[in-house]
Amino acid sequence: MKDIFVLKTIIRKFSTIDECFKQEQIGKEDLIITNEFIYNSKLKDVEAHIIFQERYGIGEPTDEMIENIRKDVPSNTKRIVAIGGGTIIDISKFLILDYEGTIDQVIMQEIPYKKTKELYVVPTTCGTGSEVTNVAISELKKRKTKKGLADDLIYPDKALLIPEMVDTLPYKFFATSSIDALIHSIESYLSPNSTLYSRMFSVKAMTMILDGFKKVVNDSKENWSQYAENFLIASNLAGIAFGNAGCAAVHALSYPLGGAYHIPHGEANQLMFESVFNKYYEKDPNGRIQDFLRVLSEILDVEKEDSLKALFELTNQILKRKPLSSYGIKKEELPEFVNSVIEGQQRLLNNNYVELSSNDMLEIYNNVYDK
Template identity: 30%
Template sequence: MSYQIKIPSCIFGGAGSIENVKAVIEKENAKKVIIFTDKGIRSTGLLDLLTDILEENKTEYQVFDDLACEPSYQDVEKVMKEVENTSGDLIIAIGGGSVMDAAKLCCVLKDADYTIKDLLNDPMLAKKQIKTVMIPTTCGTGSEATCNAIVAVPEEQSKKGIVNDSMIPDYVVLDSNMIRKLPKSIVAATGVDALAHVVECFTSKKATPFSDTYAAAGAKLIFHNIREAYNNPDNMEAKSNMMTGAFYGGVAITGSGTTAVHALSYPLGGKYHIAHGVSNAILFAHVMEFNKDACSKRLAILCDAVYPELAGKSEDEKAQYMIDQIADIVKVTNIPTDLKEFGVKPEDLDFLVDAGSKQQRLLVNNMKELSLDDIRNIYLKVLK
């Protein structure tokens, strides 16, 4: 068996590491920068940390901040039309997963002879047109490390991933100052999303020794820091560890891939606009409980990496402990776990089952095959 992993070529970390943008601009000889962000980031003043550096450096820039949260491919098309009218030789994204995904799509769409619709049909068409710098402002999506961009497809009332190695970012800045004032609800949702990445990648059919290394390291950081990062917002060590763990989760995705948790969450985001991290959190423990008999050995190995003090427990006890920890983290971080709170009705069940079953890109990674009845039973657990 041969395997590979692809990661960004240069990663900066630590508080204040945004200053490294100067060196990147110099290395790339960038005269004008295209910035992707959103109005929320602009309002917090985080964008100013970047633009102040660019102005001090006398680097021209143009900001695109009209990005929808969890955008549809039409939203990306709209922004791309504006971007096409500007020149630029480097893209910098400062924001959460939606902002970074849009920037990654721009890096393969700008001046290309294919469209985002073409990429939805055939992601292999994508070719990098312009280099990228990713500056995440949450501690969870891992988008700064991956070759994936997720967009909503309204006509299917679901989401779809465009996956191509050309979208792996060139530079990443993991500056913990970016999440210093992150709202607790976003620490929770993005943190559990990152937790799903590492656990799913470790228990994926496509897991490799490379992806396992990053998934296990990420799991150790996230399991041990997410409660503290949520409960004590001033604990910057915990938040910094979450940011690093989320990055490791993103790297694990490029070598392995997520599974049924993410697959079944896509219709929840696509139709009901439930935040991606929240929809994963709702399903996470239930899917892992379903998977347990097929991946108890893998969960036990992960438990040994995260909680070595439990070495004397049985394989089944370790696997169950990991699932119980997942459920407890979702509870402690106050993420709602009943779909009815989001307007999902029992009569929507047939749609969810059908839409979830179509997410074959991820379902084929799941250790245990899911029948339509299995999918139905998982959704029923969260339609209380």
């Protein structure tokens, strides 16, 4: 027997962070993991213990960052409150685990571990969806790649949605995070692990995100925040979808870009998005991708045969895709990226719409290398 749908996290929505802290009774025995700019602009004078993530390293999670923060977690902490984007949330997921060894060994499933703390999450971007998933990602420095841990132990206990925590996000971070959420919804829709239940969340998420993108393009991009609540909820729905059905090749192929060149996660996904889906269509144009194209054509109000092109034109207006070569990536590195993906990302590749060979993956990289 297989579960066809799982949602283990309680989801609550609040008007303000003050209302949230009061109702959830956040206080002296709690540990808040956040960024200093979030604390100064949104929190201030809270009674809980505070750790500022950026004091341990800049950028997305690394094993070194996680281990150094772990040393400073008070021994009596029973509840961690993660207030931030994907970096904060993923680090906090690792911090609720207790183990003898290193986080590299945990992620590689080489040592036992257990959950010893509760986790509450307040997302401050509209993309990760990590507040409702059992996955956390970290760069493994010695391995020069990013890898995820997928385990029900790291499901957050509560996701606390507060639109005011998102509406001051700079446009670039909105663009990368919301495109990440869109890709969550689309990859999970086409995953062989999807069900009727998960696809309902996928479709609603992609509808809200793409409708929002059309409004953002028609308005001034800097005014995107008037739609912040919709994007926050859509990201949450996409997280529920991919938490059940999984992400696939877009994410898998993006990880070497983040691990080797520190390209932000959502931006790396945008680099791979079009080329992966063109390859999917080339390999199996008559399978369930036709259902996806039908949904897409209805959302974008275009003919089905034009829907993929319209999708990529719209996302390119939100965040323009640049060639891989513009990041300093060397063409001779691409086969190494493919090997890294095959070796380390089978968890994601198993969710592909169709099987991709090493030659397929190399072609996907080459297709976006200099154009």
